[in-house]
Amino acid sequence: MPAVNRKLLTDADFQDAMERQIGIRVFERDHIVHSGGAILRFDERSVVIQAGVSDLSYFTRTACEFYELKKR
Structure with a gap:
């Protein structure tokens, strides 16, 4: 099944992903630097x-882009 990536932008996005223990992908300078795992905490x-x-x-929020990995 294909996956859908949703970019996490707001505190509400991060909170939702953390509560649901969704897998996260992290990009820095257009390169993937982390895939898998769940958000433990954020500020x-x-x-x-x-x-x-x-x-x-x-990870630094301003230096990275965070995506929630959801299955369709």
């Missing part, structure tokens, strides 16, 4: 994504 400057028990990744 106005950063987003923390957890892909495993001890696998945490930190």
Whole structure:
């Protein structure tokens, strides 16, 4: 089944994706830098994504683009 990517822009977008534990893709300078995992927390400057028990990744909101990966 094809996937649909929805760009996360607002705090409400991030909150929704975090609550639903949706997989996230992160792009920086038009390159994918992370795929998979769910948002653990976020604020106005950063987003923390957890892909495993001890696998945490930190991203700057202004330097990256975040997409929710949903199945059709």
